[in-house]
Amino acid sequence: MDQIPKAVFERMMSTDYFSQWMNIEGLEHREGYARIRMEVRKEMLNGFGIVHGGITFSLADSALAFASNSYNVLSVTLDGFITYPNPGKMGDILTAEATETSANRKTATYDVKVTNQEQKEIGLYRATVYRTKRTVLDE
Amino acid sequence: MDQIPKAVFERMMSTDYFSQWMNIEGLEHREGYARIRMEVRKEMLNGFGIVHGGITFSLADSALAFASNSYNVLSVTLDGFITYPNPGKMGDILTAEATETSANRKTATYDVKVTNQEQKEIGLYRATVYRTKRTVLDE
Amino acid sequence: MDQIPKAVFERMMSTDYFSQWMNIEGLEHREGYARIRMEVRKEMLNGFGIVHGGITFSLADSALAFASNSYNVLSVTLDGFITYPNPGKMGDILTAEATETSANRKTATYDVKVTNQEQKEIGLYRATVYRTKRTVLDE
Amino acid sequence: MDQIPKAVFERMMSTDYFSQWMNIEGLEHREGYARIRMEVRKEMLNGFGIVHGGITFSLADSALAFASNSYNVLSVTLDGFITYPNPGKMGDILTAEATETSANRKTATYDVKVTNQEQKEIGLYRATVYRTKRTVLDE
Numbered sequence A, B, C, D: 001m002d003q004i005p006k007a008v009f010e011r012m013m014s015t016d017y018f019s020q021w022m023n024i025e026g027l028e029h030r031e032g033y034a035r036i037r038m039e040v041r042k043e044m045l046n047g048f049g050i051v052h053g054g055i056t057f058s059l060a061d062s063a064l065a066f067a068s069n070s071y072n073v074l075s076v077t078l079d080g081f082i083t084y085p086n087p088g089k090m091g092d093i094l095t096a097e098a099t100e101t102s103a104n105r106k107t108a109t110y111d112v113k114v115t116n117q118e119q120k121e122i123g124l125y126r127a128t129v130y131r132t133k134r135t136v137l138d139e
Helices: A003-015 A017-021 A053-068 B003-015 B017-022 B053-068 C003-015 C017-021 C053-068 D003-015 D017-021 D053-068
Strands: A025-030 A033-039 A075-083 A093-103 A107-115 A121-131 B025-030 B033-039 B075-083 B093-103 B107-115 B121-131 C025-030 C033-039 C075-083 C093-103 C107-115 C121-131 D025-030 D033-039 D075-083 D093-103 D107-115 D121-131
Touching: A003 A017, A003 A025, A003 A033, A003 A053, A017 A053, A033 A053, A053 A075, A053 A093, A053 A107, A053 A121, A053 B053, A075 C121, A075 D075, A075 D107, A093 A121, A093 C121, A107 D075, A121 C075, A121 C093, A121 C121, B003 B017, B003 B025, B003 B033, B003 B053, B017 B053, B033 B053, B053 B075, B053 B093, B053 B107, B053 B121, B075 C075, B075 C107, B075 D121, B093 B121, B093 D121, B107 C075, B121 D075, B121 D093, B121 D121, C003 C017, C003 C025, C003 C033, C003 C053, C017 C053, C033 C053, C053 C075, C053 C093, C053 C107, C053 C121, C053 D053, C093 C121, D003 D017, D003 D025, D003 D033, D003 D053, D017 D053, D033 D053, D053 D075, D053 D093, D053 D107, D053 D121, D093 D121
Parallel strands: none
Antiparallel strands: A025 A033, A033 A093, A075 A121, A075 B075, A093 A107, A107 A121, B025 B033, B033 B093, B075 B121, B093 B107, B107 B121, C025 C033, C033 C093, C075 C121, C075 D075, C093 C107, C107 C121, D025 D033, D033 D093, D075 D121, D093 D107, D107 D121
């Protein structure tokens, strides 16, 4: 059942004011997996007229957060590595897909791929999270 | 003279709409170095009530951009690694300081430290840039 | 034709004394791709009786070097990020497969996967290289 | 007292066959800190006649292991990021110094700097470890 991953996403999103500002839309929510989407607006550009690296990262980081908390175990990001295969542009529809690539009892690693509407890779993010003993949803 | 680093910062900032949204303020601009500052607002928080990891990253990434373009040689980020020593909070004044740690003819590596008003480390970012043949300022 | 990737591998391997010490065997060589293999010996273990992280990294790094130099354009590693999904053990046959995930004119990013004889992931390495103007093979 | 860090180093080193092969020498051992040294031999070179990236990494990774286990709490590396400011050469005396930059109850981040005999930076490594519930030394 994917009710818990979806409920976790909705609970997190309801107070995730920055993801709200990015106007993130949830597309798919499963255990250890999330796919989300947003459109690039003018206030997301950097001084060279392309998507600010921080926006690509933020979208990826939100996807990571939804995927890694999907078990209703509150997880925090320890660190992450991002590369930028291609620049994003104004008006692009960016999709971020986060997949769990390995997991131990207390930590897990995720790969997040950010692509545009033409399936071109805009960002590749790999990050490690730590699973706390708390839940996301109220008991 | 630090006129060029400052002019590059102002030129970039004038069209860096996301850094404008973050309300970034330039504090110090030298060759291979930048120090900038911003205040954490409500729309920068994530679903757990702390600063969204993407915001800490974005501030660090902007500092990197200002430092690595300070020679008036247009530079692009290849990749970067971020860790989060401590969570940032609503109302925090975050400062990002970017320092060049090594440079070859075509690439350079920077360390960026993000600290709050109590000098507590909120983010540590290390990134590599590629120097193009273009300038930032008009001839 | 895969003659050049193979010739580059043989040329590099002939003076790559550390890859020789690891007893690396070439399995497949194409443009932007390499697959190599080695067996874990006792002197590759760390103080906890498992494969030293540096050995897993070194195998991945050699695969990266063979893949990124396969065009006969001398390439140097700028930086890389490694994660360790599972520990490697004495006697394991480790295979490293390096794939080019993105490339611009002067830089490229590779993903390297290190697996054991049971296809279990032992290391995941992602690295960025810079392409110089030199060749690997003599003219 | 630095008796425990030193005892941990000696215990680990006694079965760390790869660090023995590298001929690593312990210079300084404190809680959350280690400084070690080795000399570059011919079998540590890569196909371009410089130090194999895996050797620089391995030295850094050993320093990390000694520093992060120094509390007599068995710690495992989750991931790490390495950059190569300058190439190492045959005969170089490389020193690796590992410092704890942040620590929570269950994870910690370390910076490791690898320098040669002229204090030139050969490698910069940043890594995150997870602290298990086991000890290194026998009770």
